[in-house]
Each structure stands twice: as structure tokens, then as C-alpha cells.
Amino acid sequence: MSVEDEIELMGQRLNEKIKKIFGRSLHIREVDAGSCNACEVEVNALSNPIYDIERFGIHIVASPRHADMLLVTGPVTRNMELALLKTYNATPSPKLVAAMGSCACNGGIFGETYASGGGVDKFIPVDVYIPGCPPRPQAVIFGIMVALDKLPQKIGKTGVKP
Amino acid sequence: MNREFTEALKKEFGNNILDEVTSRNETYLTVKKEANVKICDHIYHHLDISLVSIFATDERKKDGFFKVHYVFSLDKGDAFVIIKINIDEKTPRYNSITHKIAAANWYEREIQDMFGLIPQGHPDPRRLIHFEDMPAGVYPLRKDFNIRTKPQRVKGEYVYRRVEGEGVYEIPVGPVHAGVIEPGHFRFSVAGEPIINLEIRHFYTHKGVEKLFENISLDKAVFLAERVSGDNSVAHAVAFCQAVEKIAGIDIPPRAKYTRTILLELERVYNHVGDIAGIATDVAFGMGAAHANRLKEEILQLNEKVTGSRLLRGMNAIGGVRRDIGDKKDGILLELSEIQRDFRELMEYLMSIPSLMDRIETTGRIYNDTAKGLHVVGPVARASGIDRDTRRDHPYAAYPEFNFKVQLQKGGDVYARTVVRADEVCESIGIIEQALWSFPDGEIKAMVGEIPDGYAFGYTEAPRGETLYWVNTSNNKIERCKVRDPSFCNWLAIEYAVLDNIVPDFPIINKSLSLSYSGNDM
Ligand code: SF4
Numbered sequence: 001m002s003v004e005d006e007i008e009l010m011g012q013r014l015n016e017k018i019k020k021i022f023g024r025s026l027h028i029r030e031v032d033a034g035s036c037n038a039c040e041v042e043v044n045a046l047s048n049p050i051y052d053i054e055r056f057g058i059h060i061v062a063s064p065r066h067a068d069m070l071l072v073t074g075p076v077t078r079n080m081e082l083a084l085l086k087t088y089n090a091t092p093s094p095k096l097v098a099a100m101g102s103c104a105c106n107g108g109i110f111g112e113t114y115a116s117g118g119g120v121d122k123f124i125p126v127d128v129y130i131p132g133c134p135p136r137p138q139a140v141i142f143g144i145m146v147a148l149d150k151l152p153q154k155i156g157k158t159g160v161k162p
Numbered sequence: 163m164n165r166e167f168t169e170a171l172k173k174e175f176g177n178n179i180l181d182e183v184t185s186r187n188e189t190y191l192t193v194k195k196e197a198n199v200k201i202c203d204h205i206y207h208h209l210d211i212s213l214v215s216i217f218a219t220d221e222r223k224k225d226g227f228f229k230v231h232y233v234f235s236l237d238k239g240d241a242f243v244i245i246k247i248n249i250d251e252k253t254p255r256y257n258s259i260t261h262k263i264a265a266a267n268w269y270e271r272e273i274q275d276m277f278g279l280i281p282q283g284h285p286d287p288r289r290l291i292h293f294e295d296m297p298a299g300v301y302p303l304r305k306d307f308n309i310r311t312k313p314q315r316v317k318g319e320y321v322y323r324r325v326e327g328e329g330v331y332e333i334p335v336g337p338v339h340a341g342v343i344e345p346g347h348f349r350f351s352v353a354g355e356p357i358i359n360l361e362i363r364h365f366y367t368h369k370g371v372e373k374l375f376e377n378i379s380l381d382k383a384v385f386l387a388e389r390v391s392g393d394n395s396v397a398h399a400v401a402f403c404q405a406v407e408k409i410a411g412i413d414i415p416p417r418a419k420y421t422r423t424i425l426l427e428l429e430r431v432y433n434h435v436g437d438i439a440g441i442a443t444d445v446a447f448g449m450g451a452a453h454a455n456r457l458k459e460e461i462l463q464l465n466e467k468v469t470g471s472r473l474l475r476g477m478n479a480i481g482g483v484r485r486d487i488g489d490k491k492d493g494i495l496l497e498l499s500e501i502q503r504d505f506r507e508l509m510e511y512l513m514s515i516p517s518l519m520d521r522i523e524t525t526g527r528i529y530n531d532t533a534k535g536l537h538v539v540g541p542v543a544r545a546s547g548i549d550r551d552t553r554r555d556h557p558y559a560a561y562p563e564f565n566f567k568v569q570l571q572k573g574g575d576v577y578a579r580t581v582v583r584a585d586e587v588c589e590s591i592g593i594i595e596q597a598l599w600s601f602p603d604g605e606i607k608a609m610v611g612e613i614p615d616g617y618a619f620g621y622t623e624a625p626r627g628e629t630l631y632w633v634n635t636s637n638n639k640i641e642r643c644k645v646r647d648p649s650f651c652n653w654l655a656i657e658y659a660v661l662d663n664i665v666p667d668f669p670i671i672n673k674s675l676s677l678s679y680s681g682n683d684m
């Protein structure tokens with residue numbers, strides 16, 4: 001199957017889920033918590049004409065205040081810790097957090113050192129882990145779908161409607 | 163070249179030079195600590211030789227001293243001259259050279275943070291890598307610092323430069339930006355629209371890479387090098403491998419050299435095309451951006467077909483490459499010719515759009531003397547008329563065997579940088595084609611045993627410019643690995659490039675410099 005067909009199939013499923021839960025679209029804020037920038041290359045690829053995730057209802061937004069989900073990359077460096085916490089707190093609940101890439105999942109090759117925090121879930125609650133270094137765009141889309149499945153549960157807990 | 167040069171230096175500074183060691187194209191001269199300014203100034207200004215890096219080592223265990231190395235690159239004769247000074251632990255101070263050589267600014271501050279060696283007389287002695295919440299006395303690259311230490315957070319304040327006057331106000335931006343880019347802080351002082359001062363503050367993504375190198379095995383270190391600056395993976399990995407191969411005297415097979423060259427150029431092509439897409443995005447020319455992004459994606463998919471990784475990772479190893487790409491030859495050639503055709507068409511189209519040209523011409527000028535003074539590297543330097551390219555000046559891999567032109571422009575503006583990148587894409591495709599036409603048979607990896615103790619430089623011309631690794635091995639482990647990413651040089655230039663430009667042009671200028679935060683912060 002070509003990449004285009006693959007994405008078309010995944011995208012339709014994704015779109016249905018988003019429609020069911022959010023009515024229209026899912027807003028994502030990306031946070032680089034100290035990545036090597038290759039994860040960003042793949043996040044950016046999601047918006048190129050081949051993947052073009054906007055057509056499935058995913059919008060990458062400029063501010064956490066507009067976001068339903070945070071997509072966090074990097075091992076959370078000492079110097080980015082505060083900025084990550086602030087971004088998390090600025091995101092309205094109920095919110096989802098996806099840790100993208102080995103670094104975000106558990107620190108990856110950078111591990112836990114004087115400068116590197118060793119994974120996003122040490123600092124904020126994480127709903128889904130997307131492994132890979134960097135994960136391919138397909139994997140990111142899949143990860144977002146898995147995260148979406150968790151949302152109804154979360155909404156149930158808070159009683160807030162998205 | 164090295165010989166004549168060191169002889170001339172000895173004549174000039176005879177009794178200040180304590181020791182001389184030459185290995186291959188590197189000459190290390192240990193000089194008296196007090197003579198560093200005089201000698202560096204002479205080499206830099208009088209002999210007109212570029213200062214490409216400054217770094218420190220902690221050799222207290224060996225001979226009781228810290229060393230500071232000033233690395234000069236003799237581009238004409240493919241050689242390096244390294245001036246070394248010894249610094250005693252009890253008086254951890256030495257004379258700053260920044261007032262003579264502006265390019266030394268960040269290096270000296272980096273050494274101050276990481277080793278606790280104080281450059282006396284530095285015009286801006288603030289911290290660089292450590293934030294204000296780092297307690298005093300934490301020097302991660304000292305040998306007695308444990309990498310797992312988690313220093314407390316303390317209270318402190320970072321003082322920004324202030325511009326005052328009627329109508330002057332500040333715009334703080336970052337570290338978390340609106341777009342999908344890496345974190346960093348920018349503080350603009352503006353009067354109306356024009357920017358009158360920009361101060362950048364980085365190192366949010368400091369991950370302790372250099373310390374980490376000292377704590378992992380040599381094989382694994384190749385993977386770490388790939389992750390210093392993710393979109394320049396190949397350039398970093400090759401530079402690292404070459405340094406280790408130089409130490410061990412390993413001559414890698416021709417097929418490996420060719421493969422590395424092809425990978426390096428594929429990396430350049432996708433980066434440059436991506437940068438051009440970024441320029442189109444930032445001038446809000448969506449259609450051009452869509453085309454360029456589609457092309458970039460095609461190259462990433464080609465990368466995946468050839469190496470299994472969209473970012474060409476996992477291919478390099480000490481001694482050669484890990485996967486043979488011989489059977490992909492025809493596929494690569496075919497796809498590249500299509501990509502080249504589309505790319506040419508795209509560039510013609512972009513350059514014919516008046517509203518795009520209007521935004522990029524004369525925007526974000528970096529004058530030749532500024533670029534030279536700050537030791538700007540790569541396509542950015544070449545767009546300001548600096549004729550330097552590691553592939554030609556310090557040949558490595560299979561580059562000596564191919565014809566290619568170093569692309570130059572004089573303007574120093576966003577337009578010039580775009581043109582240099584566009585021309586380099588075509589040159590790169592030309593290099594890949596030459597390499598595939600004459601792709602040699604044979605092994606792809608040399609036998610590698612224990613790596614002997616030693617030190618050497620490895621260098622590549624990454625898509626962003628000159629990338630330098632200095633590796634010191636001992637007991638088959640890394641004792642010290644100094645990484646000099648091109649962005650560490652080029653970030654300094656952005657504060658000049660934006661002056662007198664309007665704030666809305668900042669994203670374009672930033673994009674046209676294509677700077678890596680991760681490679682800079684490490
Ligand atoms: S997971 Fe890999 S690609 Fe992503 S930031 Fe970490 S090292 Fe880079």
C-alpha cells in the first residue's frame with residue numbers, strides 16, 4: 001500500500017472518532033521539551049500535502065489555551081521543565097497528553113542526567129506513548145487515535161463537555 | 163603548510179611556545195598562559211586565519227591542569243593549528259580574547275559554565291548554558307562531576323540588556339513558540355516597527371550531550387551523535403566516526419566513503435528544500451510552500467527506501483556503514499532526476515512571484531565583515547560572500563573525487579541565502595549522481611578492534627555548515643568529545659541580521675538562517 005492510501009484509510013477512521021467525540025475538530029499544541037528536532041521534522045511533515053492532517057479535523061494551534069491535546073517531544077530538560085508545566089497548566093481540561101518519541105516516553109538516549117529529566121510522565125500525566133526515534137508520521141496519527149479513545153473516560157470523570 | 167606555519171609562529175613567539183605535537187594534519191602548540199591573547203590575535207588578524215572552535219579539557223588526573231584549546235583552521239592547506247594553554251585548578255582564570263576576536267564570545271562563556279574557568283576581561287560575563295536557578299559551583303564537564311547529580315534549584319535573576327528611550331518597548335517571545343519549532347527566547351526592543359535590538363537567550367534544550375559522550379560506549383556514541391541535531395544526523399555521525407577512525411588509523415573502504423557521501427548529500431537536499439519551503443510559508447505564500455513541502459516529503463520517503471530511516475539514521479558506524487545501498491542505485495537516480503526537474507520548476511516559479519521577492523530582497527542583511535567577524539559558517543556565510551566549504555577545504559569521505567562548485571552570493575540577505583541553497587541542491591544532486599555512476603565494489607565496513615588512546619578532529623560540511631568533533635579516547639572509551647555545531651556560530655549573527663528590519667520579517671530572517679536550537683544547546 002502506498003503512503004497516500006495508508007494515510008487515507010487511517011485518516012477516515014481518525015476523522016470519525018474526532019467527529020464522534022468533538023463534533024468537528026481536535027486541536028493540538030506541540031511542545032518541544034528539549035528534543036533533538038527530528039521529532040519536529042515529523043510533526044511538521046503531518047501538515048505537508050501528503051499527510052495533510054487538517055483534512056481529517058486535526059489542527060495544530062499556536063496556543064495551549066486553544067488546545068485539547070498536548071503533543072510533547074524531548075526528554076524534558078532541566079531548562080524546559082518550567083515552560084512545560086506552564087503550558088500544561090494553561091491547557092483547559094479535560095486535556096490529553098501524548099508523549100512523542102523515545103525521549104518523551106522515557107528519556108531515550110539522553111536518559112536522566114543533570115540536564116535531562118528522563119521522560120514526560122515524570123512531570124505531567126501522560127495518556128499515550130508514541131515510541132520511535134523519531135516516530136513516523138503514521139505512528140503519530142495512530143497514537144492520536146489511541147489517545148482519543150481515552151477521552152470519553154476522562155470526560156466522564158470531570159463531567160465537563162469538550 | 164603546517165610546517166611553514168608553525169615555524170613562522172615559533173620565530174615570532176619563540177620563547178612563549180612550550181611544546182609542539184603534530185599528528186596528521188593537526189598541530190598542537192602549548193603556549194604560556196599569559197601569551198594566549200597575543201598569539202591568537204596574531205594568527206587571527208595578522209595571518210588572517212579562522213578561529214573555528216575553543217574548548218576546554220579537564221586533565222587534572224594526568225598532569226594537574228585544565229587545558230583550553232583554540233582551534234584555527236588553515237583552509238588553504240587542509241590543516242589545523244591548535245593553541246593550548248594550561249590552567250591551574252587553584253587559579254582558574256585566564257585572559258579572555260573576546261575583545262580581540264568577537265567569535266570567541268560564546269565559547270568562553272560556555273567554558274565558564276561547564277568547567278568553571280573564568281575568562282578575565284570578558285565583555286559579557288553572564289552565564290550562557292546554566293540558567294539562573296543553577297547553584298554556583300556546578301561544573302558538569304569537570305571529571306569529578308557525576309552525570310546523575312541533580313543540582314538544587316536556587317533563586318536567581320537573568321538580566322537582559324535594556325534599551326531605553328521614548329517609545330521604545332520590548333517584545334518577549336518564547337521559549338514555547340506559536341509554530342512547531344524548537345524552544346528559545348527572543349527579546350526584541352522596538353521603536354514602532356523597526357527592531358533596534360534583539361537579545362537571544364537559548365540553551366533551553368541543553369541535554370548534557372558532551373557529558374553523556376563520556377559515559378557511553380564508543381558504538382553507542384554514534385547514535386548519540388546522530389541525535390545532537392536531529393535533522394543533521396548524518397553530518398554529525400560521520401564527523402564523529404571520522405574522528406575515531408583518525409585516532410585508530412582506520413582507512414574505511416571506498417564503497418563506504420561513497421555511501422557516506424551520498425547520505426550526506428541526501429541530507430543536504432532535504433534540509434535545503436525544507437528551508438525553502440519554510441521561507442515560502444513565512445511570507446504566507448501557501449502554494450509555493452505546499453509544493454516545496456511535497457518535494458521534501460518525497461526525499462524523506464526516498465531516504466526511507468534507501469536506508470530504512472526517513473532521516474537517514476542508523477547507517478553510520480565506526481569503520482564504515484552498516485547497510486549496502488548498491489541495489490538501490492537505479493531507484494535513487496530515477497527519483498532524483500524527477501525531484502531535480504520539479505525543484506527547478508519550483509524555484510523558477512517562486513522567483514517569479516513579485517510579492518515573495520519583495521519580502522526577501524534586502525531583508526535580514528548580514529554584511530560580509532559581520533559574517534567574518536563572528537565566524538558565520540555554511541550557506542549563510544556563503545550568501546555573504548565567504549568562500550568556505552569543508553567539503554573542498556578539508557576534504558573527507560569521497561568528495562575529492564567529484565566535481566562540484568561552492569556556491570557563492572554577495573548580497574547577504576534572505577534572497578541570497580535562498581539562492582545559495584537552491585544552487586546547492588542542484589550541486590548535491592550532481593554529486594550523488596557522480597557517486598552512483600562510479601559506485602565502487604567491495605566491502606562497506608572495515609574491521610574495527612580496540613580503539614587506541616589518542617585524540618583527533620572529525621569534520622563535515624553539514625547542511626547548516628562546518629561541523630566539528632574533537633574526540634579524545636582512552637581505554638577504548640571516550641574521555642572527552644567536543645561538538646561544535648554550525649548553529650553555535652550562526653546564532654550570534656541573528657542579532658545583527660534583524661537590525662532595522664521590521665518585526666514581521668523576523669520569522670523569515672530566522673528561517674533563512676535555518677538555525678538548530680538542539681545542536682546549539684546540546
Ligand atoms: S525521540 Fe529521537 S528523534 Fe525524537 S527528540 Fe528524541 S532523539 Fe530526537
